[in-house]
Amino acid sequence: MQKALKKSYKFTIRTASYVTIIATVLMALFLNAFHTIDWEFLIFPFACFLVCFVVIQYRIERFIYRRIKRIYDDLTLLESTDLRQQPITTDMTTLTKEIDKYARDKKLEIETLKVREEYRKEFLGNVSHELKTPLFTVQGYIETLLDGAMNDEKIRKKYLSRASKGVERLTYILKDLDMITKLEVGDLSLNIEKFDVVELIQNIFDLFEMKASKKNITLTFDTDYPQPIYVNADRERIQQIVSNLVVNSIKYGSEHGTTEVSIENLIKNKVIVRVTDNGEGIAQEHLSRLFERFYRVDKSGSRKEGGSGLGLSIVKHIIEAHNEKIYVESEPGVGSEFSFTLEKAK
Structure with a gap:
């Protein structure tokens, strides 16, 4: 003044x-x-x-x-x-600088609001689509049964079974939405414990061996791990992360392909777990949005591979709840690699 x-x-x-x-x-x-x-x-x-x-x-x-x-x-x-x-x-110079700064800040704020509004619209559209598909499926089978098809025992059993699958899909989506909401607001507590990550990954391989065999995909480590590698984390959540990444590699992997998991010492108290496949890969423009809720690389609307569209978003939030990082590298026609860090146990 x-x-x-x-x-x-x-x-x-x-x-x-x-x-x-x-x-x-x-x-x-x-x-x-x-x-x-x-x-x-x-x-x-x-x-x-x-x-x-x-x-x-x-x-x-x-x-x-x-x-x-x-x-x-x-x-x-x-x-x-x-x-x-x-x-x-x-002072006109000072006033001009203040108003210019105000204008720049407001422009940035408006652009940010536009991006958020676009994201909100896209998110609501995705939620609507994800819920609408199984709802209409269940509704169609039930209406067909009510119109007289329920008198045929064979058709009744078939349609009720399909309607049940639609309800299961709805339950799966709502369960994932509830979990991701808790993760975002920090309402989901973690049970941190010491466990062998090599054993956990081997159990996941055993669990999905049949699923992988249908596409002749081999689930393997990059090398033998004769000694256990202990980490401090929530065992159940880490199992959920690895399961999600392995299932995705099977879904989008190539016939007679390989899903390979490696565990490396990153620094003194960190290890990094890598899940690599030689599947179809992901284009560069999709990588930055890959962990968004309901974001799908395939925009055709096909849901033949199932899933809620929330898996990778949940993976990211669980990793961040552990104060760790997750990374993705991919090249179309070559394959993808998802990796995340964990705290190494003493």
Whole structure:
């Protein structure tokens, strides 16, 4: 504010000086023409300067300050917190910088809101699609049964079985939505314990061996791990993560392909688990959004592979709940690698 006042006084002094010089010259010419100039005339410039200084400074404070304050008030209506907290200045340079900064901040805020709004619309559309498909399936089978098909025992059993699968899919989606909501608000507690991650992965291989064999996919480690590798984490959640990644590698893996898991020492107290396949791969433009809820690389709408569309998002949130990181690398036609870190147990 002091700097602003100094600039204001500087402007006033210059303006008053110009007016005083002009007025003094004119007065001197007038007196020289019609009267005699004496020593008392020397009082005029000083008096003129003081009067001009007071009048001009007063007008600046009353006229310019009032209008600048109106600009601040208008910006205050737009909830500019930064400007409200600053003193009002008559310095045009400072004011211009403040308004430019305000405009840039608002532009960034608007762009962020547009991105969020687009994401919200897409998310609601995905939720609607994911719930609509099994709902319509169940509704169709039940209406067919009510229209008379229930009298045929064979058709009744077949349609009820399909309707049951639709209900299971709905339950699966709602269960995943509930879990991801708890993860996002930090309401899901973790049971941290020490366990052998090699044994856990081997159990998952055994669990999905039949599923992998249908596509002739081999589930294997990159090398033998004769010694256990202990980590500190929630065993159930880590099993969920690895299961999800292995199932995805089977779903999108190539016939006669391989799903390989490796465990490496990253630093002194960290290990990194990598799940690699030689499947169809993922294009680069999809990688940044791969962990979003309901985001699917395949936009055709096909749901032949099943799943809720929330698996990778849940994986990311579980990893982040452990204060760890997850990474993905992929190349179309070559394959994908998902990796995540864990705390190594002592």
